[in-house]
Amino acid sequence: MSVIEEKTAAAPKSWWRTHSELGVCVFLFAVGVLVLVDALSIPTDFTQRGPVGPKAVPILVGSLLLLVSLLLARDVLRGGRGEAEAGEDVDLDAPADWRTVLLLSGAFLANAALIDTLGFPLSSAIMFWGAAYALGSRHLVRDPLIAAGVSLVTWFVFTVLLGVPLPGGPLMGVL
Known part of the structure; x- marks a missing residue:
């Protein structure tokens, strides 16, 4: 073992490194505050049907x-740590x-930058291919074809079958 390896192996982990789950706590707390602030700003000047108004569910979710x-945070500060999955390596x-x-x-x-100009199918195909490349796939013919197929099928299902309009770009003239 080299001198550097011995020093890093013997050095204790920092407090933030051993309590990194507190970052999740801060994120959940911030989202809860955001949901509550947003829920409390919902106008109540419209007719309500039933005993539960439009603020009830967002206030419940934010509070939870x-x-x-x-x-x-209490569990993490008391020494609790999330266990890695058994199959995780x-x-x-x-x-x-x-x-x-x-x-x-x-x-x-x-x-996000190209979806309005190129449309959903082309911009999503670029995103799917880019994600496959980033994650290690290097099939220069297969990956773009699969990305184009997935994005076209997704666009078709949402736009044609479900009636959710997604920008088609050049495809709008075809269909």
């Missing part, structure tokens, strides 16, 4: 999010794969 975040001490994260983020951002 706050409760879960506080209970999870992830090395929790390995560094994050930022290249994959950035490629996936780029694929999603490209979809």
Whole structure:
């Protein structure tokens, strides 16, 4: 074992590293506050049918999010840790794969930027192919064909069968 490996193996993990689940607690708490603030701003100047108004479910969901975040934070601070799944073979001490994260983020951002100009089928095909590439697939013929097929089928199901309009781009002239 080298000197660097001995130092990193002997060094204790930081407090934030051992209590990383608190990040989930903060996220749940923030979402709960957002839901409650949004729910309390729902106007009540319309006719209500039944005893439950439009604020009831969002207030319940927001309150439950706050409760879960506080209970999870208490458990984490008392030493509780989530167990990895038995089938998971992830090395929790390995560094994050930022290249994959950035490629996936780029694929999603490209979809968001291109969906209005190219339409859903083309922008989603680019996103699906980009996600496959980011996750390691290197089939230069198969991946774009599958991405195009999945995006076309999805667009067709939503737009034609379900009646949910998605931007078609160049396909609008075809159908």
